[in-house]
Amino acid sequence: MAVRSDPVSLRSSGAVARRQALSRVSRYALLAASLLGVAVLIYLGYETIREGASRLSWDFISSYPSRFADRAGLRSSILGTAWVMGATIVVAFPISIGTAIWIEEFAPRNRLLTLVKLNLANLAGVPSIIYGILGLALFSRYLGLGPSILAGALTLSLMIIPMTVIASQEAIRQVPPSIRDGSLALGATHWQTVRHHVLPGAMPGIMTGIILSVSRAVGETAALIMIGAFTFIAFDNTKLTDDFTTVPIQIYNWTIRPQPEFRQNAAAAIIVLMVAVVSLNLVAAIIRERFRRD
Amino acid sequence: MQRPEVGVRIGSKMAADEKTLTQTAASEVRPTFEPPEPAVFTLRELSLWYGHKQAIHDVSINFPAQRVAALIGPSGCGKSTILRCLNRMNDLIPGVRVEGRVEYHGNNIYAPEVDAVEVRRRIGMVFQKPNPFPKSIYDNVAFGARVNGYRGSMDEWVEHCLRQAALWDEVKDDLKKSGLALSGGQQQRLCIARALAVQPDVILMDEPCSALDPIATLKIEDLIRELAQEFTIIIVTHNMQQAARVSDYTAFMLLSHEGGPGELIEYGPTNDVFTLPKDKRTEDYITGRFG
Numbered sequence: 001m002a003v004r005s006d007p008v009s010l011r012s013s014g015a016v017a018r019r020q021a022l023s024r025v026s027r028y029a030l031l032a033a034s035l036l037g038v039a040v041l042i043y044l045g046y047e048t049i050r051e052g053a054s055r056l057s058w059d060f061i062s063s064y065p066s067r068f069a070d071r072a073g074l075r076s077s078i079l080g081t082a083w084v085m086g087a088t089i090v091v092a093f094p095i096s097i098g099t100a101i102w103i104e105e106f107a108p109r110n111r112l113l114t115l116v117k118l119n120l121a122n123l124a125g126v127p128s129i130i131y132g133i134l135g136l137a138l139f140s141r142y143l144g145l146g147p148s149i150l151a152g153a154l155t156l157s158l159m160i161i162p163m164t165v166i167a168s169q170e171a172i173r174q175v176p177p178s179i180r181d182g183s184l185a186l187g188a189t190h191w192q193t194v195r196h197h198v199l200p201g202a203m204p205g206i207m208t209g210i211i212l213s214v215s216r217a218v219g220e221t222a223a224l225i226m227i228g229a230f231t232f233i234a235f236d237n238t239k240l241t242d243d244f245t246t247v248p249i250q251i252y253n254w255t256i257r258p259q260p261e262f263r264q265n266a267a268a269a270i271i272v273l274m275v276a277v278v279s280l281n282l283v284a285a286i287i288r289e290r291f292r293r294d
Numbered sequence: 295m296q297r298p299e300v301g302v303r304i305g306s307k308m309a310a311d312e313k314t315l316t317q318t319a320a321s322e323v324r325p326t327f328e329p330p331e332p333a334v335f336t337l338r339e340l341s342l343w344y345g346h347k348q349a350i351h352d353v354s355i356n357f358p359a360q361r362v363a364a365l366i367g368p369s370g371c372g373k374s375t376i377l378r379c380l381n382r383m384n385d386l387i388p389g390v391r392v393e394g395r396v397e398y399h400g401n402n403i404y405a406p407e408v409d410a411v412e413v414r415r416r417i418g419m420v421f422q423k424p425n426p427f428p429k430s431i432y433d434n435v436a437f438g439a440r441v442n443g444y445r446g447s448m449d450e451w452v453e454h455c456l457r458q459a460a461l462w463d464e465v466k467d468d469l470k471k472s473g474l475a476l477s478g479g480q481q482q483r484l485c486i487a488r489a490l491a492v493q494p495d496v497i498l499m500d501e502p503c504s505a506l507d508p509i510a511t512l513k514i515e516d517l518i519r520e521l522a523q524e525f526t527i528i529i530v531t532h533n534m535q536q537a538a539r540v541s542d543y544t545a546f547m548l549l550s551h552e553g554g555p556g557e558l559i560e561y562g563p564t565n566d567v568f569t570l571p572k573d574k575r576t577e578d579y580i581t582g583r584f585g
Contacts, residue, residue, distance in 0.1 A: 109388060176425075178421065178423065178425040179425060179427060179428075180386075181383065181386070181421065181425065182421065182425045182426075182427065182485070182488075183427070183437070184383070184386065184414065185381065185383060185414055185418065185419040185421075185489070186414065186415075186418070186437065186438035186441065186442075186488065186489065186491075186492050187411055187412075187414040187415030187416075187438065187441070187442055187492055188411075188437075188438070188441045189411050189441075192441050196437065196441075197427060201428065
């Protein structure tokens with residue numbers, strides 16, 4: 001149907017104008033939805049910084065906790081977090097990558113495999129306190145590890161392995177089949193192909209997955225409280241069998257105290273934790289970008 | 295090599311040292327041409343199924359040593375399937391079933407005790423879309439040699455293979471450059487160099503030029519003729535002119551019926567297949583009446 005008017009105007013009108021208006025509205029609505037999340041984050045960040053920034057100092061980071069708010073610090077919890085996260089990475093990293101490689105490359109494609117994959121997805125959604133209860137029963141009590149760093153690390157490993165496996169699986173799947181074909185056609189064995197081509201190709205994705213899982217675990221509170229980390233630690237951790245506490249638990253500890261000064265401590269500690277988590281995510285993003293450019 | 299013209303001459307005279315056709319049924323003609331040179335591959339009634347679908351049916355053919363054999367035919371008729379059977383790359387596809395024999399120097403490569411990795415060491419493959427590893431040029435070529443336990447000077451070997459693939463002069467100044475930074479034609483020659491590094495006996499090429507421009511294509515065709523002096527080459531191609539230019543023997547394949555498996559229709563010296571095809575279907579395909 002030809003519409004002619006003299007002179008021809010290409011400005012939107014009638015039905016086209018209405019459709020364009022709807023398109024604009026939807027764009028703004030989606031933008032508003034995204035900004036909502038950012039706005040909440042900014043507000044929380046601002047409030048926390050306002051409350052806690054003045055408390056931040058080297059003294060704060062290097063003092064042990066105390067009944068006196070102005071003397072209490074993050075020393076033992078930072079060390080505890082570092083030890084637990086270090087041990088968690090050492091345990092979870094090889095198991096996760098190994099599982100992902102097995103599932104994607106070597107496992108026979110049968111019903112058992114489907115069952116395993118399905119259960120992995122389920123496990124990734126299990127609330128962390130359940131892992132805490134499991135850790136308490138299995139590691140702390142049955143294996144006699146008590147409320148030690150090792151027990152905490154094993155518990156956290158159980159928690160982050162499912163999500164790390166899933167991320168690693170994705171990364172391995174991204175490696176194009178043409179690379180595998182090229183390697184196998186040269187007479188390389190399956191393992192040589194995995195080791196020299198698939199793993200290096202998947203490594204950026206795997207690293208990103210590990211870092212994101214670690215940043216999830218850094219903030220974990222419930223599971224570690226279950227195995228007994230809600231305790232007063234006034235010494236430096238030096239071995240895996242030490243009792244420990246972590247920064248999120250220390251934050252929780254301070255937030256439930258009645259004195260307002262402790263809440264200021266908590267806010268300062270939250271800033272420290274946020275900086276750590278944001279840095280980890282930043283590192284993950286940088287790794288991703290660097291390898292994408294290659 | 296004399297380049298045959300693609301066309302048909304009516305009133306043929308058969309060459310004296312060829313075996314004549316055997317007519318197995320009124321409508322079917324089973325070619326039993328055997329090249330005079332010693333055979334590297336002998337396929338005996340090879341059939342393959344992808345799951346329930348049969349892809350090729352009773353293919354029997356003889357590929358001669360140190361010659362170039364071309365497989366031509368319309369899309370989907372099973373040429374690439376046959377090629378991938380020769381180095382057991384079809385094993386990688388789940389649900390594949392193979393019947394019949396593929397004999398490599400007399401040994402059935404589908405025998406249960408045969409290791410596919412051993413097969414692939416001796417029979418290299420170049421793929422349709424160049425697939426260099428995301429590593430340096432040097433590492434691309436060296437990889438195959440390393441995993442197969444090459445013990446000599448790797449620098450010299452890499453240079454030798456790149457020279458053999460007619461790529462050395464273009465890349466010798468920067469072997470550390472990523473293989474992916476090369477042009478399409480150069481990438482394909484890199485893939486050929488990579489295949490040569492393993493010291494294969496046979497090189498399979500699955501439409502190696504179909505993703506390349508005409509100039510790069512001609513370079514690779516010249517390379518193929520040169521490599522044929524030392525290696526046996528089996529090439530699948532859509533391009534009849536390429537088959538005519540490059541190969542000594544040509545096999546023509548076709549689906550036996552709509553949705554049915556692919557079959558070998560005719561096989562013979564390239565010259566003969568293109569100028570005096572014995573089967574009408576071959577003649578129709580070559581003269582462009584279909585496909």
